[in-house]
Amino acid sequence: MVVFNYGSGHTVDEVTASDYKTCTVGNSITSDSSGATTILLKTAGTHNYICATIGHCGMGMKLSVSVGSGSTAAPSSNSASGGSGGNSTVTTPASTTSSTTGVGISHSSSLVVALWSVISLVGFCMFLLS
Numbered sequence: 001m002v003v004f005n006y007g008s009g010h011t012v013d014e015v016t017a018s019d020y021k022t023c024t025v026g027n028s029i030t031s032d033s034s035g036a037t038t039i040l041l042k043t044a045g046t047h048n049y050i051c052a053t054i055g056h057c058g059m060g061m062k063l064s065v066s067v068g069s070g071s072t073a074a075p076s077s078n079s080a081s082g083g084s085g086g087n088s089t090v091t092t093p094a095s096t097t098s099s100t101t102g103v104g105i106s107h108s109s110s111l112v113v114a115l116w117s118v119i120s121l122v123g124f125c126m127f128l129l130s
Helices: 017-022 107-129
Strands: 002-005 012-015 030-032 036-039 045-050 062-067 088-092 097-100 103-106
Touching: 002 045, 012 036, 017 045
Parallel strands: 062 088
Antiparallel strands: 002 036, 012 030, 012 045, 045 062, 097 103
């Protein structure tokens, strides 16, 4: 599960890998602008999300989540904070551990890594708006 909490003027759009790479808006698979978007990652593969507000994706408001087959991630009450903007990739491993940019993560910490990435994106957005 990935949770996005964000202010008005932003969206969470699931897009194709090509649209993610080029920050192309207007072809979203799904889109939400409610300010509180929860996405259940039910299928294996890569899920790509961008903010479709003009210029935001290009400035780093994008998240790619890789879900391995057989992965399970239980909701957690853990929270994370801080971080800077930029492209974010989160890997949910199919085995006990995996690595994302050289850091091993386990099933229980995958949600925390995803939440940290989202909080980083929100913090970056707040920085842009100030």
